[in-house]
Amino acid sequence: MAGTRFDLEPSIKALLRDLGVSVPRVLGRAELPSDLFARRPIELSVAEYYRFWSALDAEAVAAGRTDIAVELGNAISAEMFSPPMFAALCSPNLATAATRLAAHKPLVGPLRIDVDTDHDGRLTIALRWPTAEEPPPLLAAGELVFWVALARIGTRESIHPTAVTAPASVRPNAALRSFLGTRPTTSETTSLTFTALDANRPFLTENDQMWQVFAPDLRRRLFDLQAAASVADRVRAALLETLPGGDPSISGVTSELAVSPRTLQRRLRDEGTTFQTVLADTRQNLARHYLRQRDVRTSEIAYLLGYADTNSFYRAFKSWTGTTPEAARLELAST
The missing domain is CATH 1.10.10.60 (Homeodomain-like)
Structure with a gap:
């Protein structure tokens, strides 16, 4: 990690409102400024980032909503503008999208992504958090859901990972298991594995011209993030x-x-x-x-x-x- 502050995507405010979650209440629970989403860029420390996701989880539970991770996944769409995600959707397939997001993930959160392809072509995406402690359960579950949603949005196919691992704090309910298509096994690592077929299945959203437009700006933002530390x-x-x-x-x-x-x-x-x-x-x-x-x-x-x-x-x-x-x-x- 180059520094200790990371971007929170402004689009998450619209996402939470679409889900009927009170943004002011979440910010209050997390002890974050009430005008946070009016700031540009929205930068949080690791502790603040974790508090935001813990507060969102607590707010959802208080409202009797136990499937908020799946709700977030179902609400993600290609129309929700986020430069790194848009760049991923411009990719030819999930394997390339994972590589591109691995390079630029520090722009949108305290997370390192390790991408590995085995001799059979299976793609494993492992998520590494910046501290020894486990991430908030909703954040870990949300990352798992995000990758599955990304694959489905790009291919318009009902893709499921063949294996999923998650920290013990992530307790997969029926909705999460159904969304992922498999029950996560307990591990210190948060990861997903996709078949070679699904990893290389063409993205219908592929747009190399748009990627050429976005790539220089993403590289500049990443350099600025590292240099600004x-x-x-x-x-x-x-x-x-x-x-x-x-x-x-x-x-x-x-x-x-x-x-x-x-x-x-x-x-x-x-x-x-x-x-x-x-x-x-x-x-x-x-x-x-x-x-x-x-x-x-x-x-x-x-x-x-x-x-x-x-x-x-x-x-x-x-x-x-x-x-x-x-x-x-x-x-x-x-x-």
């Missing part, structure tokens, strides 16, 4: 990788970024911050995110934040907030 952004991104492994040290980060500790400290000073400040801010933001997850114990949060013991986490959290993790969890649960 500050040194502090890159440190935060590296910490998301090193903290769950128990390494909060500057040496762990400099190893990820391929710079010396002295150079990193100097560049951070030029931006008006320090490594310890970025580390503390990253830990505090992650702590609040983890505390929203009722099944993550305080001792586990301490481990995920790279603390040697729970007491060290308690002391740090008290210095940040003036309260304890348990009190903060109760407060966050009531909002």
